[in-house]
Amino acid sequence: MIVEPSTEQIIKEAAKKIFVRKGFAGARMQEIAEEAGINKALLHYYYRSKEKLFEGIFSEIFDHMIGQLKQSVTTDKPLIQKIEDFVDRYISTIEQNPYIPLFIVNEIAQNPDRFVEKIKSKQVFPELAGFFQQMLGEMERGNIREIPPLHLFLNILGLCAFPFIAKPMVKAVSGMDEDTWEMLMKDRKKEVKTFIRRALMA
Amino acid sequence: MIVEPSTEQIIKEAAKKIFVRKGFAGARMQEIAEEAGINKALLHYYYRSKEKLFEGIFSEIFDHMIGQLKQSVTTDKPLIQKIEDFVDRYISTIEQNPYIPLFIVNEIAQNPDRFVEKIKSKQVFPELAGFFQQMLGEMERGNIREIPPLHLFLNILGLCAFPFIAKPMVKAVSGMDEDTWEMLMKDRKKEVKTFIRRALMA
DNA sequence: CTTTGCATTAACCATTTGGTTAAACCGTAT
DNA sequence: ATACGGTTTAACCAAATGGTTAATGCAAAG
Numbered sequence: 001m002i003v004e005p006s007t008e009q010i011i012k013e014a015a016k017k018i019f020v021r022k023g024f025a026g027a028r029m030q031e032i033a034e035e036a037g038i039n040k041a042l043l044h045y046y047y048r049s050k051e052k053l054f055e056g057i058f059s060e061i062f063d064h065m066i067g068q069l070k071q072s073v074t075t076d077k078p079l080i081q082k083i084e085d086f087v088d089r090y091i092s093t094i095e096q097n098p099y100i101p102l103f104i105v106n107e108i109a110q111n112p113d114r115f116v117e118k119i120k121s122k123q124v125f126p127e128l129a130g131f132f133q134q135m136l137g138e139m140e141r142g143n144i145r146e147i148p149p150l151h152l153f154l155n156i157l158g159l160c161a162f163p164f165i166a167k168p169m170v171k172a173v174s175g176m177d178e179d180t181w182e183m184l185m186k187d188r189k190k191e192v193k194t195f196i197r198r199a200l201m202a
Numbered sequence: 203m204i205v206e207p208s209t210e211q212i213i214k215e216a217a218k219k220i221f222v223r224k225g226f227a228g229a230r231m232q233e234i235a236e237e238a239g240i241n242k243a244l245l246h247y248y249y250r251s252k253e254k255l256f257e258g259i260f261s262e263i264f265d266h267m268i269g270q271l272k273q274s275v276t277t278d279k280p281l282i283q284k285i286e287d288f289v290d291r292y293i294s295t296i297e298q299n300p301y302i303p304l305f306i307v308n309e310i311a312q313n314p315d316r317f318v319e320k321i322k323s324k325q326v327f328p329e330l331a332g333f334f335q336q337m338l339g340e341m342e343r344g345n346i347r348e349i350p351p352l353h354l355f356l357n358i359l360g361l362c363a364f365p366f367i368a369k370p371m372v373k374a375v376s377g378m379d380e381d382t383w384e385m386l387m388k389d390r391k392k393e394v395k396t397f398i399r400r401a402l403m404a
Numbered sequence: 405c406t407t408t409g410c411a412t413t414a415a416c417c418a419t420t421t422g423g424t425t426a427a428a429c430c431g432t433a434t
Numbered sequence: 435a436t437a438c439g440g441t442t443t444a445a446c447c448a449a450a451t452g453g454t455t456a457a458t459g460c461a462a463a464g
Binding site: 007038039040041042045 | 441442443444
């Protein structure tokens with residue numbers, strides 16, 4: 001059975017679309033209302049202000065992203081396996097929402113204070129600490145090469161996320177068309193995993 | 203001898219600062235005027251509109267970035283050397299303007315059409331083509347491992363730029379302070395070069 | 405000294421924008 | 435049928451914003 005989505009849900013979807021595309025500063029309440037097919041006043045009826053609406057949307061998106069990341073890190077598989085799972089899952093998630101990484105990074109950069117508290121409460125760090133411990137363990141045992149865990153983690157994140165963050169620039173600079181880009185990204189998971197594996201193999 | 207900068211130059215600097223910090227949509231002409239210590243009308247006297255002002259600023263920044271990149275790629279050193287030069291130079295450039303990469307990537311994403319023509323005329327591609335040829339050569343000779351040049355290039359860019367793009371997020375999530383971050387980045391060049399070298403070593 | 409022409413400003417304008425209000429709508433319980 | 439409750443809208447408002455204009459400042463040329 002099909003339940004038609006509630007007005008609140010419709011608004012959320014519309015706002016997500018507009019905010020992600022244009023950022024907080026660039027988004028217009030009017031445009032969100034139009035996208036949702038409702039009156040502008042109704043936005044303020046459900047979410048009292050642009051700020052509130054944005055925070056709701058952002059939290060949801062951010063939580064979803066963090067949730068995805070946690071999953072691959074929390075299993076008790078061997079490190080290399082865990083990293084490759086992470087790459088697979090992270091790139092898959094991004095592929096389904098290609099504009100999200102740039103959106104997140106950009107909005108936090110634009111207004112860090114707004115997020116610091118909210119983000120701290122999400123507690124990503126405990127899980128990461130375990131991940132980092134595992135890295136250090138494998139290094140001690142000589143199974144992978146020496147590299148500070150945080151650098152390795154930044155490397156993994158960057159290799160996964162950067163192409164999507166930079167996609168519009170890459171396409172503009174190279175004149176590449178969408179099809180070519182998609183073919184490139186089709187191989188991305190494999191290439192990233194191979195690259196990391198090679199860099200870590202002792 | 204000290205020449206006091208021209209009003210035009212003062213405006214440029216002020217606009218650069220504000221635009222880079224807040225993006226096109228978030229920047230206010232009034233704020234730029236205040237930053238430059240002048241009247242708002244004077245902005246329009248020198249640059250007719252916000253759009254024009256922005257385009258001037260963006261072009262300058264973008265050209266400078268591209269120029270830096272070209273230099274390391276255009277020499278006739280061996281590939282690994284060239285890559286390491288590239289990493290050194292690129293990270294140095296970013297360190298001096300940490301907000302630039304996110305700014306560029308974001309503004310292009312926000313309004314790709316505005317840049318496509320202008321960027322095409324910069325012709326980054328010829329230089330890159332040579333770089334890519336060299337990669338393929340080294341692979342054929344078995345000196346480095348197989349990897350599609352464009353993926354390798356994305357990897358290099360991502361490893362260099364991503365940490366700076368994601369810095370505000372990383373700091374917000376981890377609660378890391380500025381000093382710790384700087385210590386982390388102090389090692390970044392070395393870590394990136396090592397990581398790439400290991401990944402490429404046959 | 406006065407004139408000329410660029411540089412600079414205060415005041416102003418039209419539009420956009422986030423937000424409010426009072427009325428209309430509509431399903432449900434009385 | 436009608437009164438009630440949440441929902442939705444048209445109309446409106448004040449502030450902000452990009453941009454303009456007409457007047458003033460001011461140094462160099464005459």
